[in-house]
Amino acid sequence: MDAMIDVRHLTRRFGPVTAVNDVSFSVDRGEVLGFLGPNGAGKSTTMKVITGFLAPTGGTAVICGADIVENPIAAKRHIGYLPEGAPAYPDMTTLGFLRFIARIRGFSGADAERRIDLAVNRTALGGVLAQSIDTLSKGFKRRVGLAQALLHDPDVLILDEPTDGLDPNQKHEVRTLITELAPSKAIIISTHILEEVDAVCTRAIIVAQGRLLADGTPSQLEARSRHHNAVRLAISGEAPDAATALLRLPGVQSVEPVDDAEGAGLMIFPREGHAIVSEVTDLVRTAGWPIAGMRVERGRLDDVFRAITAPAA
């Protein structure tokens, strides 16, 4: 089956600035694609082109078989879009706004009301239906934006920073919602919150300066981190020669002292492709150091993110 979102060599320039530079990727049903990148990397621009708000300078995006450049209206019918900041008409009530969206998407009568009910229940908007949107809190506004995007039960969901500005509970709710919707849809979410990628995404791509720099599952990306398989060791007592002893292990690349919120300790980095946890445990046991804690690191997305997106010095 063809991918539901197929982005082909997408380029968008604003005058001399190339905001999106030859980006290609595709998303299948059931995938939640995390779209990562620093501010100004071209995330929002890419989404605006995919959703048909901006015309591409080159390339195109095909949504469920409909080309967004040649057949924009057909393509837009398949998309539910939450623009950055979840804009909605402030003078309308929540219900009035959702009714407008339902009508313009071609639903009427009982069908429209049923769809509105469903979207309202999914986003827990029941209490604010009669309230005008400009009196709503940020969290509710975001949910109105989500309800609007879900109303027509689209095949493709494109959410630009869906949890930005929400409190931790609200973030959790939105992530749960995305996970619930995931099996039947192709979803793209943009974010610069890396924990979100671990929480909801099945795949992540990283863009910087308009270029696509990495594409993989979150664990594949984490494996590119230098912290991948590193061992964090906290020694509770005196062991002045620990660092030197650890360095002598064959799999160990380097040992760095760390002192952060978790407390003081040693971070032991492995040589490329080595798993060093058993070597380290053996050494600790033979040396008899008093151990307060030990952990194998999975790798850190923010390391990878920084390494990939930092402008070349």
Added chain:
Amino acid sequence: MHNTWVIFRRELASYFATPLAYVFIVIFLVLAGALTFFLGNFFDRGQDDLVSFFSFHPWLYLVFIPALSMRLWAEERKSGTIELFLTLPVSLSAAVLGKFFAAWAFAGIALILTFPFWITANILGSPDNGVILASYIGSFLMAGGYLAIGSALSALTKNQVIAFVLTAAVCFLFTVSGSTVVLGFLQNWAPAGVQDSVASFSFYSHFNAILRGVIDLRDAVFFVSVMALFLYANAVIVDLTKAD
């Protein structure tokens, strides 16, 4: 067609969502009345027609129409809702037309609410109601012309105040281009063809032609073409400026 209707309803309702619409209509009616009775000498003229009412409409619209049209696109751009609006499955022409017709309908409602003038004239005398009807139609067409200009210019900026000033200025030019001041200025150096075409762009002269009681096809075509031209420009401007 369906989408134009849905957008039309939303836009028209949004005028009435705040008390602004009512304030607006009241000011329009008060101004229309004040101009008719004080500047137009409705009673002293001793004639049973509504010329002293209608002849102020071009000037009234110079203030009233930019205030109506300024929010059409500037507000969408400012609040970012334009991104939501234009990613819905609607064509740009449906979007432009829906908004325009809503503003035009609002102007129409304000115009209809001036019916007490018509009643007054009918009580005090027996005016030619055909002429009055033609004048109302002419005034409505002229309002559409001004609104199309205002709608297009509103897409140029995110700032409603700028949209207002810009529209008032451009509408002023379209109003006075047939006046003796402008033509006198051109008289000495511009070729006759230029003078004629500048004069033919005047809303004022086309409207005055209609006030005489006959809706000449040329005058109607003029206002309709102005609307078509500026609404087309409106779509182009929206497409060009939506990105920033």
